[in-house]
Amino acid sequence: MFNQTFSADTQFRKASAEYNFGFLDEYAKKEVRRSVLKAIAIPGYQVPYSSREMPMGRGFGTGGLQLTLSLIGKKDTLKVIDQGSDDSVNAVNLRSFIEMTCPGIDTTTKVSEATLIQSRHRIPERELREDQILVLQVPYPDALVVVEPSEDKRKIMHGEADYSRLLVKLYEDIVKFNEITISHRYPTRINGHYVIDPSPIPRWDVPKLNNSKSLILLGAGREKKIYAVPPYTLAEPLEFDDIPFRVESFNDSTGKRRTCWRCGCDHSFLDEFIDAQTGDKRYQCSDSDYCDEQIKSQVNNQELEG
Amino acid sequence: MTNDKVLQVRNLSKVYGKGCSKCFELTGPEHNTNICPHCGSVVAAHDISFDLYKGEILGIMGESGSGKSTAVKNLFFDEIPSSGQAIFFDEGKQYDLFNLNAQQKRHLRNHRFGMVYQNPHLGLNFNVSAGGNIAERLLMSQLSNYQEIRERAIELLHRTEVLTERMDEMPKNFSGGMQQRVQIAKALATNPTLLFLDEVTTGLDLSVQAAILDLIMEIQRESETAMIAVTHDLGVIRLLAGRTIVMKYGRIIESGLTDQILEDPQDAYTQRLVASAL
Numbered sequence: 302m303f304n305q306t307f308s309a310d311t312q313f314r315k316a317s318a319e320y321n322f323g324f325l326d327e328y329a330k331k332e333v334r335r336s337v338l339k340a341i342a343i344p345g346y347q348v349p350y351s352s353r354e355m356p357m358g359r360g361f362g363t364g365g366l367q368l369t370l371s372l373i374g375k376k377d378t379l380k381v382i383d384q385g386s387d388d389s390v391n392a393v394n395l396r397s398f399i400e401m402t403c404p405g406i407d408t409t410t411k412v413s414e415a416t417l418i419q420s421r422h423r424i425p426e427r428e429l430r431e432d433q434i435l436v437l438q439v440p441y442p443d444a445l446v447v448v449e450p451s452e453d454k455r456k457i458m459h460g461e462a463d464y465s466r467l468l469v470k471l472y473e474d475i476v477k478f479n480e481i482t483i484s485h486r487y488p489t490r491i492n493g494h495y496v497i498d499p500s501p502i503p504r505w506d507v508p509k510l511n512n513s514k515s516l517i518l519l520g521a522g523r524e525k526k527i528y529a530v531p532p533y534t535l536a537e538p539l540e541f542d543d544i545p546f547r548v549e550s551f552n553d554s555t556g557k558r559r560t561c562w563r564c565g566c567d568h569s570f571l572d573e574f575i576d577a578q579t580g581d582k583r584y585q586c587s588d589s590d591y592c593d594e595q596i597k598s599q600v601n602n603q604e605l606e607g
Numbered sequence: 608m609t610n611d612k613v614l615q616v617r618n619l620s621k622v623y624g625k626g627c628s629k630c631f632e633l634t635g636p637e638h639n640t641n642i643c644p645h646c647g648s649v650v651a652a653h654d655i656s657f658d659l660y661k662g663e664i665l666g667i668m669g670e671s672g673s674g675k676s677t678a679v680k681n682l683f684f685d686e687i688p689s690s691g692q693a694i695f696f697d698e699g700k701q702y703d704l705f706n707l708n709a710q711q712k713r714h715l716r717n718h719r720f721g722m723v724y725q726n727p728h729l730g731l732n733f734n735v736s737a738g739g740n741i742a743e744r745l746l747m748s749q750l751s752n753y754q755e756i757r758e759r760a761i762e763l764l765h766r767t768e769v770l771t772e773r774m775d776e777m778p779k780n781f782s783g784g785m786q787q788r789v790q791i792a793k794a795l796a797t798n799p800t801l802l803f804l805d806e807v808t809t810g811l812d813l814s815v816q817a818a819i820l821d822l823i824m825e826i827q828r829e830s831e832t833a834m835i836a837v838t839h840d841l842g843v844i845r846l847l848a849g850r851t852i853v854m855k856y857g858r859i860i861e862s863g864l865t866d867q868i869l870e871d872p873q874d875a876y877t878q879r880l881v882a883s884a885l
């Protein structure tokens with residue numbers, strides 16, 4: 302799908318020489334940066350910006366892409382991930398587009414080497430550092446959209462920190478299912494005021510927003526919004542006093558923690574898939590770089606021991 | 608007595624339309640219209656003044672279009688008045704209702720006032736269960752313990768005689784009378800000082816009406832909640848209201864003790880209303 306919208310690839314490659322570093326003109330980048338500054342100054346507030354047309358459909362991460370292109374410099378090292386993987390089609394396409402339009406930058410798949418990380422659906426397992434920036438691609442920026450269709454009314458609700466209707470949704474969830482069933486886009490209150498939609502990250506990643514050492518920026522291209530979770534900022538998932546927020550459980554029916562079949566990790570977010578040959582369920586670290594890293598350190602340890 | 612004052616309304620006016628200098632002199636009961644012949648604006652309410660005391664039910668009566676709902680909508684911040692003043696007295700504090708900021712208004716609306724509308728769609732969120740509707744109001748008042756919210760909702764629904772087994776059902780599954788009971792439970796959730804009732808029994812079966820009016824009187828007996836009951840139904844006024852205001856074409860044409868008004872109406876219009884109800 303992405304490839305199709307991107308099919309003018311070779312043509313574009315030729316034409317790209319005529320584009321500014323970072324594809325966007327300097328004026329557009331400045332505007333994005335101004336919005337970023339405002340977003341940092343008002344944690345969790347959705348700052349509107351004039352999202353540009355990008356040579357791919359909106360909804361393919363153009364919001365995150367515009368953030369990345371406005372922030373990146375020649376000295377940066379970029380990592381692009383989609384659902385935890387550097388190798389998925391979307392990640393590969395975005396990375397090659399950025400490489401093409403930002404000559405001189407480095408790219409990496411290693412979290413530890415990256416200065417700028419653009420991601421969809423996951424926050425890396427390894428804790429990010431102060432000198433790193435995480436850019437998350439967001440399809441729907443407004444957590445209130447599920448309870449209020451009018452944007453004008455939502456703005457007032459945000460301004461007044463009126464989230465009772467979101468809490469009622471959690472209440473109804475518990476009534477119906479005995480637990481809060483929201484799996485992705487878990488509404489999270491930033492710095493004690495604005496509640497954000499933290500993009501389709503799993504609940505597993507929500508605690509990583511809290512008191513993060515790195516700056517986390519969220520960009521919605523189609524909805525033309527930028528918002529931020531600044532470093533060392535409170536990020537609290539909505540919950541009840543007596544029914545606290547919980548991350549996904551990876552225990553099997555006997556209560557034993559499932560492990561990654563590749564690296565054996567027992568503390569990462571696992572993807573489930575069916576083994577084509579045996580038909581069995583298999584579990585694997587969703588963060589491929591983290592998985593590789595664990596394998597490598599095991600090999601190193603074995604070498605040391607041997 | 609003055610210590611027990613809950614609400615003091617003075618010269619409340621609401622004009623729909625751009626208005627002109629002749630609006631007020633060319634409308635009202637003596638002109639048999641609330642539409643200004645000069646500029647076409649609707650003088651929905653003008654020069655409305657009254658006081659309300661703790662534990663009291665004040666009736667606002669008048670035929671359809673006389674401005675009853677306009678009066679309460681302005682006080683509940685559903686509308687913004689054209690002019691006038693309203694002071695709300697609560698827990699030793701005074702609030703100048705028409706000069707509050709949005710947050711202060713929201714606070715009073717969610718915590719200290721309650722509203723029950725004729726149309727349950729205005730008072731209830733039909734996308735969430737009966738219990739969820741009550742939870743919403745409790746969550747606004749910073750209650751954040753699920754079990755406590757649940758218990759309080761059960762207590763309120765029990766209080767308003769809604770089967771608590773049905774608390775997790777959607778309002779659309781309920782009869783009109785039940786929907787009004789859920790609305791009342793929701794309005795009472797925060798123990799409001801002031802409750803507005805706008806034609807709460809209109810359109811319901813007579814037996815259902817009687818049961819709901821009973822419930823309102825019970826609430827009045829048990830709590831100190833002051834209420835304003837808007838209705839075009841003389842029977843409702845007779846049953847509920849200690850004092851009554853009669854409105855016509857946006858103006859108050861008569862006010863006083865309900866018994867006196869019903870026994871010895873001064874205004875010709877009220878005389879006709881009373882006579883036709885006998």
Ligand SMILES: Nc1ncnc2c1ncn2[C@@H]1O[C@H](COP(=O)(O)OP(=O)(O)O)[C@@H](O)[C@H]1O
Nearest residue numbers: 623641649651670671672673674675676677678
């Ligand atoms: N939003 C509005 N715009 C214009 N006119 C209105 C509006 N709301 C009410 N009115 C008019 O104001 C007058 C009083 O209405 P209302 O207070 O609803 O009467 P009541 O509740 O006594 O039946 C009516 O003539 C009505 O048509």
Ligand SMILES: [Mg+2]
Nearest residue numbers: 675676677806
């Ligand atoms: Mg009315």
Ligand SMILES: [Zn+2]
Nearest residue numbers: 561564586592
């Ligand atoms: Zn692994």
Ligand SMILES: [Zn+2]
Nearest residue numbers: 627630643646
């Ligand atoms: Zn006029």
